[in-house]
Amino acid sequence: MKAVRIYRLRHLPDALFHRIMDGMAESARVWNLCMEMHKKARQDKTPWPDKNDFHKATKGKFQLYSQSVQQVFRAFAGSIASTSRRLAEGDETAEYPHREKHLYPLMWPAQNICAERGSRTRLVLPMGRGRPSVVLKLDKLPETIGAVKIVWDNGPELHVQTETPSVEQGNTRAGVRACVDLGEIHLAAVATNEGDALVVSGRGIRSHKRLNSKVNGEILKLQSRCKRGSRRWKKLAAARRKLNGRIKRRIRDARHQATHAVVEFCAKKGVETLFVGNPDGVRKKPKGKRFNQKLSQWEYGRDKQYLKEKAERAAIECFTGSERFTSSTCPECGCRRRPKGRRWICPECGFAGHRDVVGAVNMHAFTFGERVEFPEETRITYLRPASDSRRRTGRNAASSSSPDTGQSCLKAGRAGSCTAYGCGPR
Structure with missing residues (x-):
């Protein structure tokens, strides 16, 4: 492949x-x-x-x-x-x-x-x-x-x-299926029809995007005080491009790690068919300024693309489809309610479980027509992409590539300098 x-x-x-x-x-x-x-x-x-x-x-x-x-x-x-x-x-x-x-x-x-x-x-x-x-x-x-x-x-x-070499088909087992519920807080929740589940955190990607938006706003604020095309304006523009490129590479790396963890989990469980829910309907409903901004930054299309490519490499059949009502339906009694918080609690039967795993479990009934029992808590694995270990402290802290880069610089920028971005004193 x-x-x-x-x-x-x-x-x-x-x-x-x-x-x-x-x-x-x-x-x-x-x-x-x-x-x-x-x-x-x-x-x-x-x-x-x-x-x-x-x-x-x-x-x-x-x-x-x-x-x-x-x-x-x-x-x-x-x-x-x-x-x-x-x-x-x-x-x-x-x-x-x-x-x-x-x-x-x-x-x-x-x-x-x-x-x-x-x-x-x-x-x-x-x-x-x-x-x-x-x-x-x-x-x-x-x-x-x-x-x-x-x-x-x-x-x-x-x-x-x-x-890249593909995995032989013999690693999969007939009849083993898995469904993936994509999200922003948890990038992917996977549930198999054999009672195993995996939850991969997406908070690291979200924090990088939040940092990018915040520091971009600060740099644009500093640029608004400069004459367009001036030396300082160009330095700020170069700093902004450098920041955007750095965050883009970190997000790409974290997304590859997260989707690799999903496919690796499916390969270990012998999954033959992988279904990925398509959350297009969520974005079409306006929910307010702040929520719409989060949805606009949610790149679930790339998640689907990466999962499909990695699944094909592992000889796993992968396809997408509608996930309508899967996150709002109780997997035990079928009661429908709007979920609140990260834990799904049914007011009718008292069922409680992880909100995203509920969506992945319900996809089996909607897609394959098979009712799957909700996994036991001991069979749910929680993972997160590896964090960036290249943090620097001391005299090099201002030019560090850690997620906190630039905030102290911008505070200094408000006071009249922005040395970490190469802008120099005003």
Whole structure:
């Protein structure tokens, strides 16, 4: 199964860094040329250009490797096809590419990549005849290397496509099923039809998002006192981008750990089929300013995507569907009530249990038509993604990457300085 390994390219030599940036700018010019050709064809109502037309228009005109140029216009053609499909399906928000790009990823297919292993591990990426290649020194490379691209995410990143081995089907047992109830406080609650359950906390992800929103607001407040485009305004903008990138990587790591724990639990229990509830209906109901803000930051689509990909890798069948009324129905007597608090208590029969596990248990009846007994407390496992252990104290505390980074800095910023973000005194 295909997967992507991400490497942050830090401390690059100046010559190599500028070579990569020039290549990404050249790649953006290829995209812009294709965009202008397509835009002109739409305005003139002439046949739209295809891959052959793009190939003729770009051949020999850009300082890039020929295969890298082809990867760009193939990506553009794919964007046009997907937009046309969305418009045909009635999506009024879909638009054809129309904005000029300044940077675009550098891409290479698998057959044009040279990987050197041994005493020094290097990845050699060609830039075309007569131009020096991009040579990246890495600590470790995956065994199988597919397509490679360099993207810009507040700094250059190397994305390497690789193949990961799948688990054999023999690890699953026929008839063993599990249901997943996604949430914000608890990222996932899993219940099997054999009486086992798992609850994975999502409080760490929520705290990172809350910190991000809080510090972003403080930085924007400081920016509002500056002239747009001034030196201090640019420093604050750079600090904000750095913070957003750091929090984004932490959240991505925590989400991978949480979904991996869910699939690992299912694999150990021999689960054959995994059902993931789709909480779309929750977001469609307005509940107030604060609650709507929480829902807007709840990325349950990524949770479903990660669970599906990891389940396929573990040879577990995974699908999604409606979870309507599962969290508001008593698993013992069927009484319906609006849940309050983290513990579900039935006013009719006196049943009490974990609110999210109740939803996961009820999904068995709604999805598979099988009534499942609520798990005993001793058979419910509580987990949380590993916390960040890279905390620093003492003289380096101001530049620490711990979740508390920046709050003391912003307090100082109110008083007239913001040194931890590189803004300097006012």
